[in-house]
Amino acid sequence: MGEISSAIEVMREVTVADAASGRQVFDATKALMELRNLVDHLLAVHAEALDRLGVATQSGAKTRNLLMEMGAAPSVAARWLRIGAALASLQRLPGYAGDGVFSGEHVDAMVQGLAHIARRAADGLCEQERLEHERALIAQTLSGATTKELEQTARAIGNQIATETGGLPAGEDRRLNEFTVVPTPDGRVKVTGDLDVVIGEKLIAAINSLAQPRPEPDGSPDARTIGARRADALEQILDAAATADTPFMTAPKTHLTLTIPVDTPDLASLTWLGPISQATAKMLACDAGITEIIIDGNRAPLDMGYEQRLFTPHQRTAITARDRCCIKCGGPAAWSHIHHMIHWHDGGPTDLDNGCLLCPSCHAHVHAHGWDIVIGIDRHPWLIPPTTTDPHRTPLPAHNRRTMHLHETAA
Numbered sequence: 001m002g003e004i005s006s007a008i009e010v011m012r013e014v015t016v017a018d019a020a021s022g023r024q025v026f027d028a029t030k031a032l033m034e035l036r037n038l039v040d041h042l043l044a045v046h047a048e049a050l051d052r053l054g055v056a057t058q059s060g061a062k063t064r065n066l067l068m069e070m071g072a073a074p075s076v077a078a079r080w081l082r083i084g085a086a087l088a089s090l091q092r093l094p095g096y097a098g099d100g101v102f103s104g105e106h107v108d109a110m111v112q113g114l115a116h117i118a119r120r121a122a123d124g125l126c127e128q129e130r131l132e133h134e135r136a137l138i139a140q141t142l143s144g145a146t147t148k149e150l151e152q153t154a155r156a157i158g159n160q161i162a163t164e165t166g167g168l169p170a171g172e173d174r175r176l177n178e179f180t181v182v183p184t185p186d187g188r189v190k191v192t193g194d195l196d197v198v199i200g201e202k203l204i205a206a207i208n209s210l211a212q213p214r215p216e217p218d219g220s221p222d223a224r225t226i227g228a229r230r231a232d233a234l235e236q237i238l239d240a241a242a243t244a245d246t247p248f249m250t251a252p253k254t255h256l257t258l259t260i261p262v263d264t265p266d267l268a269s270l271t272w273l274g275p276i277s278q279a280t281a282k283m284l285a286c287d288a289g290i291t292e293i294i295i296d297g298n299r300a301p302l303d304m305g306y307e308q309r310l311f312t313p314h315q316r317t318a319i320t321a322r323d324r325c326c327i328k329c330g331g332p333a334a335w336s337h338i339h340h341m342i343h344w345h346d347g348g349p350t351d352l353d354n355g356c357l358l359c360p361s362c363h364a365h366v367h368a369h370g371w372d373i374v375i376g377i378d379r380h381p382w383l384i385p386p387t388t389t390d391p392h393r394t395p396l397p398a399h400n401r402r403t404m405h406l407h408e409t410a411a
């Protein structure tokens, strides 16, 4: 602590001398940047230590809030914590950061890029592979890459790994999703996002259906910009969601159309965003949020596939009464889809013993990662994990049965 105080004293004396040459100011600037990098790294290390020591929790807060109270901007506090938490699992980057070679922004881009790459590998990465990717990003940063370029490189590596290891295509990998809603200093809200094809398609379908230009009362063209019309459409969607009084919010508000060629069902495609994999097509077909159109070679519809595919509201009520919540994670029933345990394309019937509640992210996970769900002799659904999760594939009870079991044991 004493050393930091004396360093602060020294730094307070630093000025740009009247007689300084351009060269001297340049060198001083370079040294100050190195110092800033070093300080940023030390702050990440200290943020991690504050978190590990539970300093904030002693007053019931989170470390990020504590850092903000101490004067850090929210995004900077988040960055320190992100880097601090990642350092222990990295092999080369901490050394460079500790020498002040990279800015905090660059270190953060590498940390996030490496996390992105690791998420894309179907079965995770070994130590050697991690090191290889870490080295690649460090080399690119040393050669002067921007944080944006680092992000692009990480995405490209991630896509390549996903292809090689049989992982999901980027468009269908929900683990990459991001959505932020951040207040701006002038009292507005900035929305940014990076969404998978399914949520993206729902968003585009909903926004486009409501953002069409409307003539002004005097018949002149709509004066709103396309951006303003989309924002108005978003408000309509939010208002509609807020006033929906159906007891089961699973009823879709955004209607999707999935077109499936009868001879090549693997070429299923969405209206706005195009082709999707069969796993995602099957997931979408589970619930009512979609109209499936089977087309022949001339793109003529053969079968809407509607009646036999969808659970009736009555069946939905019965399944909800049995499962109570997402059977995998316990997420609210109101958000859940009804999953066909045996897909209806594969001859699975639309009846109670073939349906169960899964929240959207568990639903996508079950379809993408090879989980099976069966009805047990207790007539409740059981989850069978893929071998990558449990080599023995031991069946797990539904979430509401798990908690019941724990209670019974306790009593």
Ligand SMILES: [Zn+2]
Residues within 6 Å of the ligand: 326, 327, 328, 329, 330, 331, 358, 359, 360, 361, 362, 363
């Ligand atoms: Zn869930």
Ligand SMILES: [Zn+2]
Residues within 6 Å of the ligand: 282, 283, 286, 338, 339, 340, 363, 367
């Ligand atoms: Zn499903």
